[in-house]
Amino acid sequence: AQKITQTQPGMFVQEKEAVTLDCTYDTSDPSYGLFWYKQPSSGEMIFLIYQGSYDQQNATEGRYSLNFQKARKSANLVISASQLGDSAMYFCAMREGQGAQKLVFGQGTRLTINP
Amino acid sequence: EADIYQTPRYLVIGTGKKITLECSQTMGHDKMYWYQQDPGMELHLIHYSYGVNSTEKGDLSSESTVSRIRTEHFPLTLESARPSHTSQYLCASSPPGAKPNYGYTFGSGTRLTVV
Numbered sequence: 001a002q003k004i005t006q007t008q009p010g011m012f013v014q015e016k017e018a019v020t021l022d023c024t025y026d027t028s029d030p031s032y033g034l035f036w037y038k039q040p041s042s043g044e045m046i047f048l049i050y051q052g053s054y055d056q057q058n059a060t061e062g063r064y065s066l067n068f069q070k071a072r073k074s075a076n077l078v079i080s081a082s083q084l085g086d087s088a089m090y091f092c093a094m095r096e097g098q099g100a101q102k103l104v105f106g107q108g109t110r111l112t113i114n115p
Numbered sequence: 116e117a118d119i120y121q122t123p124r125y126l127v128i129g130t131g132k133k134i135t136l137e138c139s140q141t142m143g144h145d146k147m148y149w150y151q152q153d154p155g156m157e158l159h160l161i162h163y164s165y166g167v168n169s170t171e172k173g174d175l176s177s178e179s180t181v182s183r184i185r186t187e188h189f190p191l192t193l194e195s196a197r198p199s200h201t202s203q204y205l206c207a208s209s210p211p212g213a214k215p216n217y218g219y220t221f222g223s224g225t226r227l228t229v230v
Contacts, residue, residue, distance in 0.1 A: 035218050043203060045158075045221035089155065093218075101146050101165075101209055103219060104174075105158040 003027065004092050004106035011111045013082050020067070021077040021109050023092035032096045034075040035103065036066065039089040048090075051075055079111075087113045118142045121206050121222035128196055128229055136191045136225045138206035147189040148219065150205040151175060158205065164189055196229045203227070 005024045013019045025034065036048040051059045051066045059066040067076040079086055092106040119140040128134055140147065145166045150158040150173075160173030164183040178200070179193050189208075193200055203226050207219035 037218070043205075043224040043226065045205065045207070045219075047218040047220075050218060091158065102148075102160060102163065102173075104160075105150075107157045108155070110155065 003104045004094050006092055006106035006109050008109045009107070011109055013111065013113055015084060015113050015115050016081055018078060018080045019082050019086075019111065021079075021090050021092075021111065022074070023076055023106060024072075024074045025092075025094050026073065027094065027096055029096040032094055034066070034068070035093040035095070036064070036075075036077045037091045037093060037105075038086075039091060039108070041088070045091075049077065082113050084113050084115060087111060119206060119208055119220050119222040121204075121225050123225060124223060125226050126228070128227070130195075130197055130229055132196050134193050134196055134227070136204055136206075136227070138189045138191070138222055139187050140189075140208045140220070141187065142208065142210065142220065143186065144208035144220070145186065145211045146209045147183065148207045148209075149173070149179075149181060149189070149191050150207065151177065152203045152205060152224075154203070162191065196227075198229045201227060201229050 003026050032053045034051045038046040049061045049064045051068045058068050063080045065078045089108045091108045093103045122137045147164045149162040151161050152158045159175035161177040162181040164170050170181050179191050181191050203224050205224045206222040
């Protein structure tokens with residue numbers, strides 16, 4: 001069963017607008033972590049933001065914020081004031097348990113920012 | 116400035132050849148991983164290691180093999196390359212006793228084409 005689901009294969013947004021990328025997850029482990037990565041066309045993976053399952057507040061990192069709705073098992077990434085350089089693939093990932101270190105990735109969303 | 120290095124960046128090779136993809140990190144991380152990613156698709160874990168002389172197969176079956184003789188080095192080998200092995204291979208690492216919010220550090224990837 002898919003543990004991480006990203007239902008938006010592609011998103012097109014005007015520059016300077018905010019954009020929300022969806023991510024839902026499935027786990028029975030009470031302890032888990034959720035990550036978002038950006039992958040430009042060059043191929044490297046860039047860590048953006050992290051949310052722990054016990055965190056009380058939504059994570060924020062500059063223009064990135066994570067809308068964490070635990071009961072709905074969703075962890076959407078919000079990018080404020082989008083820029084042309086934000087055009088890339090975005091992956092949601094989950095790590096289960098405290099000791100486990102394996103990340104499971106979603107299918108990704110290709111975000112295109114239009115000028 | 117990358118702390119995890121993958122070589123070669125691009126490789127085009129004929130069917131049946133033996134190849135080794137190199138991955139080295141200078142951060143002293145004990146855990147290392149190999150992911151396989153087809154263009155525009157999700158990442159699949161194919162191998163991981165929790166330390167020297169430790170290697171495990173990941174969630175996606177792969178004909179490749181890995182070794183971990185030194186902490187900093189985690190090469191991936193294909194004994195006989197086939198066109199079905201054409202993909203991007205991403206190496207990653209994470210530190211010992213990682214804080215829960217510590218994501219992976221990824222290399223730039225190797226784009227392999229088998230003709």
